Amino acid sequence: MGTEIKDEYLFKRGRMKKNPITMTREEKAKWNDQVEDQIRTYLFSLGQPLVYCKDGKMVAEYPNGTIKNV
Numbered sequence: 001m002g003t004e005i006k007d008e009y010l011f012k013r014g015r016m017k018k019n020p021i022t023m024t025r026e027e028k029a030k031w032n033d034q035v036e037d038q039i040r041t042y043l044f045s046l047g048q049p050l051v052y053c054k055d056g057k058m059v060a061e062y063p064n065g066t067i068k069n070v
Contacts, residue, residue: 049060058070
């Protein structure tokens, strides 16, 4: 048994069009919104909920809009 890593588990790398250090507040806000949408879409496509902290409590958000305490 080796320590083989299957291709399906490798992370994809990309390049940003602009360095976050040089972004304006508006550009960072837009970028943040895009990232959140991409993460939500990706998790839902895998059948997984989006889990995050809301008002100090962990919640799971599902594709149908249901939010449950975890």
